[in-house]
Amino acid sequence: MEHHHGQTERHQGWKTSRSTDLIFRGITAACAGLVLVVMAGIFVSLVWNSLPSIRHSGISFLFSKAWDPVSNEFGALSSIYGTLMSTAIAMLLAVPLSMVIALFLVELAPPKISYVVGSAIELLAAVPSIIYGMWGLFVFAPFMADNVQPLLSKYLGWLPLFQGPEMGIGMMTAGIILALMILPFVSTVMRDVFAMVPDVMKEAGYGMGATTWEVTKDVTIRYGIQGMIGACLLGLGRAIGETMAVTFVIGNSSDIFISLFEAGNSIASRLANEFAEASDPMYMSALMELGLVLFLMTFGLQVVTQLWLKRVKRKMGGDLL
Amino acid sequence: MTPRSDKGRKLLDFTVKAVSFGAALLGIFFLGWILFVVIQRGIAAISWDFFTKLPTPPGMEGGGVMNAIIGTVLMTGIAILIGVPTGVLAGVYLAEFGKHTRLGAWVRFTVNMLMGIPSIIIGLFVYSILVFPFGRFSGLAGGVSLAILMFPVVARTTDDMLSMVPNALREAALAIGNPRWMATLSILFRAAKSGLITGVLLSVARVSGETAPLLFTALNSPYMMKSLNEPVANLTVTIYQYAMSPYDDWNQVAWGASLVIMITVLLLNLTARLIVGGKRK
Numbered sequence: 282m283e284h285h286h287g288q289t290e291r292h293q294g295w296k297t298s299r300s301t302d303l304i305f306r307g308i309t310a311a312c313a314g315l316v317l318v319v320m321a322g323i324f325v326s327l328v329w330n331s332l333p334s335i336r337h338s339g340i341s342f343l344f345s346k347a348w349d350p351v352s353n354e355f356g357a358l359s360s361i362y363g364t365l366m367s368t369a370i371a372m373l374l375a376v377p378l379s380m381v382i383a384l385f386l387v388e389l390a391p392p393k394i395s396y397v398v399g400s401a402i403e404l405l406a407a408v409p410s411i412i413y414g415m416w417g418l419f420v421f422a423p424f425m426a427d428n429v430q431p432l433l434s435k436y437l438g439w440l441p442l443f444q445g446p447e448m449g450i451g452m453m454t455a456g457i458i459l460a461l462m463i464l465p466f467v468s469t470v471m472r473d474v475f476a477m478v479p480d481v482m483k484e485a486g487y488g489m490g491a492t493t494w495e496v497t498k499d500v501t502i503r504y505g506i507q508g509m510i511g512a513c514l515l516g517l518g519r520a521i522g523e524t525m526a527v528t529f530v531i532g533n534s535s536d537i538f539i540s541l542f543e544a545g546n547s548i549a550s551r552l553a554n555e556f557a558e559a560s561d562p563m564y565m566s567a568l569m570e571l572g573l574v575l576f577l578m579t580f581g582l583q584v585v586t587q588l589w590l591k592r593v594k595r596k597m598g599g600d601l602l
Numbered sequence: 603m604t605p606r607s608d609k610g611r612k613l614l615d616f617t618v619k620a621v622s623f624g625a626a627l628l629g630i631f632f633l634g635w636i637l638f639v640v641i642q643r644g645i646a647a648i649s650w651d652f653f654t655k656l657p658t659p660p661g662m663e664g665g666g667v668m669n670a671i672i673g674t675v676l677m678t679g680i681a682i683l684i685g686v687p688t689g690v691l692a693g694v695y696l697a698e699f700g701k702h703t704r705l706g707a708w709v710r711f712t713v714n715m716l717m718g719i720p721s722i723i724i725g726l727f728v729y730s731i732l733v734f735p736f737g738r739f740s741g742l743a744g745g746v747s748l749a750i751l752m753f754p755v756v757a758r759t760t761d762d763m764l765s766m767v768p769n770a771l772r773e774a775a776l777a778i779g780n781p782r783w784m785a786t787l788s789i790l791f792r793a794a795k796s797g798l799i800t801g802v803l804l805s806v807a808r809v810s811g812e813t814a815p816l817l818f819t820a821l822n823s824p825y826m827m828k829s830l831n832e833p834v835a836n837l838t839v840t841i842y843q844y845a846m847s848p849y850d851d852w853n854q855v856a857w858g859a860s861l862v863i864m865i866t867v868l869l870l871n872l873t874a875r876l877i878v879g880g881k882r883k
Contacts (some may be wrong), residue, residue, distance in 0.1 A: 579719055
């Protein structure tokens, strides 16, 4: 009898914990599902709010550089150009720099120095975008105007890229600040990639009498190239939607110039500048459509990045970020 | 391939080493430059009034950004209240229930994607669901937009941290008769505690410097807020507006606010690093 009683009690306990577990699982699943709801919500709300502008401008929205809220003429071309151009400058500068910084951290520096320098570089990633903007607007842009741009136009001025007003504010400064902002991400991911290369492989290289650079070039980079591409993709994703720092220094012009000294605008900077003040429904809708363009660009890029990182993970057996 | 001379190889090796040393120095130089400028110009703006007074019109002496500090703290608080519990529970699902389910795979993928969506897009989204329908900017909308930014970060770190807890501990907790929820909340959470706190700290650090999503949601205000149902002053949008203004004394205030934000964010990051570092030893 005693025995039987004990069993029922245990049986009931099992039953209640089973139902509380089901509730617990349901709650966690609902929270997890939230992320899908948010993502779908972003897409649907952007499309919905863009509809008036899509009907108004059609496909020419993407290929026109007109931006005139007064006469309701809207085109995304100058913003798309600015977004791509500033990102390209940033990648061009940040990727090689990140690679050599990662090389320094993994292969050259003693562990203690590597830790300190690595931490400092990671702190660079923690500095908020708006601080880069402040520094860029008040300190770095004047520095560019006084010291860097005169030199560039003196020695490389025969290139159309380096002509025009030496104002500091413009596409080039925006690109350089973007490069600074993504540098820490790209270099820490690359550092992790380099660190994942098995020591045996590197030591085999050193044992053959190879120099550090030869081992890096023929062993480390060859082994880690997929991970390094992943690092670049992550950096690209950051740069393309970066808002505040760019808004401070890009100059907010609606024109497209070949010269990097000239002002421009990016999708994000135009949104930051104009959205809160857009009162006319069509103006608002055009800005929403700009947002949709940016969303689709980053969404596509993220899909590629995530699939690529999955592939890298399978090969190298570790998460990159 | 012709073998190159030893001298040439060594020279190339030395050059690459020098360049990489230089690049690391360059990175630190820029960090130092930014920190130096913000501290130098920020300190000049900071006084007792800065923390205890309301803003004054340009040209008037005195004044501070007390309303913006309170607004930022409040909205970050809302973001924590909404973003952390949902994020942690989503992370629990991913680590404990969704390892091999289809929903789990989709959610994990989308969490990573959402982290890569620019914050200004989140601002547009919250604008169209919480600002436009009600016809006014609000602190609540600002808090929600920050919560959406925190959510994937917290979910991801919770997933990672719980996944690092050894399975033996999980099985032991269940074997002594704990229901799953109790095993997770009281035993696995304890084992992953420092990692979870780090994740939350880093996500708070990330949103407390955010500006773009607040531009369209909380906006800004020169007044002390009376409710969360109206535009709420906050430090980052104040920095943006004051820095873009032509008035020197407003620019000065922007530097002061930048210093406050930067110190907060760096302290949060350093604390997070210390917790992780202490754990490793």
